[in-house]
Amino acid sequence: xxxxxxxxxxxxxxxxxxxxxxxxxxxxxxLYTPETLPLRRIEAVGRNVIECARQLKARxxxxxxxxxVALRG
Numbered sequence: 030x031x032x033x034x035x036x037x038x039x040x041x042x043x044x045x046x047x048x049x050x051x052x053x054x055x056x057x058x059x060l061y062t063p064e065t066l067p068l069r070r071i072e073a074v075g076r077n078v079i080e081c082a083r084q085l086k087a088r089x090x091x092x093x094x095x096x097x098v099a100l101r102g
Contacts, residue, residue, distance in 0.1 A: 032074040039070055040100070052102050057081040057095040 032054065035043070040056060057073035072095065073084035082092040 035071050035074050037070050037072075039068055040098070043100075048100060048102050051100050054100050055081050055097050056100060057085055057092070057097055060094055060096055 032051070035047075035051065035056070040058065043051075051074075053076075055075055055078055056071045058069045059072060061069065072088075072090065073081040075081040075084060078097045081095075081097055085092045085095060
């Protein structure tokens with residue numbers, strides 16, 4: 030399953046086919062603050078929150094600034 034195409038995209042813009050294909054995966058979305066854009070983008074994708082947090086840390090990002098959400102159909 031190729032999840033690399035999800036990084037940087039808004040979860041609201043995923044197609045129905047993509048949503049079905051990736052049901053159950055977790056994504057990391059930057060928490061909204063006045064300094065960030067209201068458009069939220071997927072910054073990490075994994076089978077669980079821990080996997081997402083590891084990806085964020087590997088990119089030098091603080092997982093504490095992200096919310097983790099399971100994709101639904």
